[in-house]
Amino acid sequence: MTVKYTILAEAFEKLEKTASYLQKNEVIVDLLKKTPGEEMERVVLLLLGRTNPAYVSKETGVGLQQLKKAVAKASGYSSSEVDKLMRQIGDLGEVAKQLLTKKKQVTLFTERLTVKKVFENVRALPDISGEGSVDKKIAAIAELLASSAPLEAKYVTRTVLGDLRIGVAEGRLRDAIATAFKVSPDAVEHAYMLTTDHAMVAKFAASGGEKGLEKLGLSVGHPVNPMLAQRAESIDEVLERMGGKAAFELKLDGIRIQAHKDGDKITMFTRRMEDYTNMFPDLIDPIRRALKSKRAILDGELVAIDKKTGKPMPFQEVLKRRRKYEIKKTIEQIPVEIHFFDVLLSDGETLLDEPYTKRRGVLEKILKPTDKIMIVEQEITGDKEEIQKFMSKSLAMGHEGLLAKDLNANYRAGRREFVWLKLKPVLETLDLVVVGGLYGKGKRAGFFGSYLLAALDEGTGRFKTISKCGSGYTDEDLKELTKMFKKIQLNKPHPEVDIEIDCDAYFEPRVIFETAFEEIQVSPAEKHTSGLGLRFPRFIRVREDRRPQEAATIKEIMRLFEAQERKKGKRA
Numbered sequence: 001m002t003v004k005y006t007i008l009a010e011a012f013e014k015l016e017k018t019a020s021y022l023q024k025n026e027v028i029v030d031l032l033k034k035t036p037g038e039e040m041e042r043v044v045l046l047l048l049g050r051t052n053p054a055y056v057s058k059e060t061g062v063g064l065q066q067l068k069k070a071v072a073k074a075s076g077y078s079s080s081e082v083d084k085l086m087r088q089i090g091d092l093g094e095v096a097k098q099l100l101t102k103k104k105q106v107t108l109f110t111e112r113l114t115v116k117k118v119f120e121n122v123r124a125l126p127d128i129s130g131e132g133s134v135d136k137k138i139a140a141i142a143e144l145l146a147s148s149a150p151l152e153a154k155y156v157t158r159t160v161l162g163d164l165r166i167g168v169a170e171g172r173l174r175d176a177i178a179t180a181f182k183v184s185p186d187a188v189e190h191a192y193m194l195t196t197d198h199a200m201v202a203k204f205a206a207s208g209g210e211k212g213l214e215k216l217g218l219s220v221g222h223p224v225n226p227m228l229a230q231r232a233e234s235i236d237e238v239l240e241r242m243g244g245k246a247a248f249e250l251k252l253d254g255i256r257i258q259a260h261k262d263g264d265k266i267t268m269f270t271r272r273m274e275d276y277t278n279m280f281p282d283l284i285d286p287i288r289r290a291l292k293s294k295r296a297i298l299d300g301e302l303v304a305i306d307k308k309t310g311k312p313m314p315f316q317e318v319l320k321r322r323r324k325y326e327i328k329k330t331i332e333q334i335p336v337e338i339h340f341f342d343v344l345l346s347d348g349e350t351l352l353d354e355p356y357t358k359r360r361g362v363l364e365k366i367l368k369p370t371d372k373i374m375i376v377e378q379e380i381t382g383d384k385e386e387i388q389k390f391m392s393k394s395l396a397m398g399h400e401g402l403l404a405k406d407l408n409a410n411y412r413a414g415r416r417e418f419v420w421l422k423l424k425p426v427l428e429t430l431d432l433v434v435v436g437g438l439y440g441k442g443k444r445a446g447f448f449g450s451y452l453l454a455a456l457d458e459g460t461g462r463f464k465t466i467s468k469c470g471s472g473y474t475d476e477d478l479k480e481l482t483k484m485f486k487k488i489q490l491n492k493p494h495p496e497v498d499i500e501i502d503c504d505a506y507f508e509p510r511v512i513f514e515t516a517f518e519e520i521q522v523s524p525a526e527k528h529t530s531g532l533g534l535r536f537p538r539f540i541r542v543r544e545d546r547r548p549q550e551a552a553t554i555k556e557i558m559r560l561f562e563a564q565e566r567k568k569g570k571r572a
Contacts, residue, residue, distance in 0.1 A: 062160055173202070
């Protein structure tokens with residue numbers, strides 16, 4: 001059954017116009033219920049503003065200027081007229097809608113757009129290459145737009161740009177899929193954590209309900225949402241939560257990497273599900289040789305090493321290896337190694353439900369360490385003095401601290417639970433989403449000098465403000481951050497952000513700052529919508545390896561606040 005694209009465009013318009021979580025959910029549920037099985041994956045991916053799952057690294061290769069030319073070609077208006085309207089509106093999708101409404105160029109015959117046609121044409125854009133490829137892409141987009149009704153043109157344009165602006169992120173789809181196909185939200189979430197593909201999850205839920213979802217599992221080449229750790233206040237807390245004994249591993253400061261081996265093919269994914277294989281070509285052959293299994297999925301941390309000292313370099317140095325050019329030069333300048341600490345699958349055996357001790361045993365059996373491929377150092381103990389010595393050793397080696405793991409815990413994909421606990425030195429930091437900016441004064445004039453930060457409300461999926469942060473930035477930071485945020489600037493708060501503070505600019509909630517602070521305070525809701533605030537916040541770094549959904553949660557921060565107040569009570 002063919003689905004007309006106008007049905008999708010009308011749903012997008014409703015989603016853009018409502019900020020209510022429940023109303024958005026109703027719109028998505030209604031759309032999913034009406035979608036035939038053969039179109040389900042296309043509809044869900046387009047709902048997320050793309051034509052591939054997040055882990056497939058394919059961009060359209062079409063920039064704003066090329067897209068303006070396509071809009072001009074389809075509408076019959078000149079490029080200067082498109083530019084003029086763009087300056088007034090600031091949204092090329094809305095520009096396309098307005099120009100198509102008063103279209104100058106009359107098309108003799110146009111075929112009504114279908115979901116399949118839009119999906120396939122946009123998906124094909126990255127594969128158009130070679131001489132004249134830019135003109136071919138412009139022509140292909142113009143053809144789609146020429147067949148579009150004005151509202152359809154708005155969302156075709158935004159889809160090509162990769163910026164749908166309807167406030168539908170991955171996290172919102174869980175409840176909608178569960179409601180539409182009468183399955184439990186937990187079953188949907190579990191299936192997504194294993195596949196990182198809501199389109200596939202929706203398709204199986206629609207056709208088979210919860211039994212259909214049970215068919216989904218690990219697949220080499222499809223990244224799994226990584227298991228995450230909670231914070232621990234002290235060694236005592238770790239031992240209390242873990243029954244007096246645990247495995248303690250070095251906590252490294254690098255990029256979380258999931259390595260997939262399928263025969264001779266090696267793929268490396270980050271915790272954001274991005275394919276980083278091409279950025280670390282010097283690790284492909286070493287992983288292939290060190291890993292005995294023919295098919296496997298391993299979890300680990302990639303670390304940059306200082307050539308002079310042999311110690312780990314700061315996290316930011318690892319990110320320099322992502323440059324597309326001068327790879328050979330950066331390989332020489334910034335050598336890297338990868339430390340594995342878990343195995344999820346090995347030669348057909350799924351190990352997610354096995355206890356930590358068995359998974360560690362399998363890892364040690366199938367991986368032969370080399371100078372670049374290692375197994376994270378570990379101690380199993382319940383002795384506080386031994387743990388403290390191991391902590392001191394970790395810090396002396398240049399690492400962050402320790403990661404404690406429950407010996408009997410299974411691998412809980414995508415979950416942050418108290419069976420993995422981070423032990424760090426006293427300085428507390430939070431990963432917070434940047435939602436607004438204020439211009440600086442004096443030598444900071446012309447740059448954003450302070451940023452408004454928000455935490456995630458897990459119950460609603462919305463971001464709620466917790467602090468402004470105006471310190472910790474170097475002059476270079478101020479310049480580069482302003483340049484970065486200008487690209488995702490909005491005229492008003494994003495629909496998924498609850499905000500009471502007036503800002504000079506608002507941003508899409510995409511970027512995470514690691515932020516240090518002295519203490520957590522209660523804040524009036526009319527100031528910060530989370531009800532909490534930070535005293536003396538300080539910028540540490542941009543966490544490019546974190547997704548917005550992985551930001552610190554209000555629940556987590558409240559737990560830290562309560563622990564902080566208990567300590568104060570003891571001191572008093």
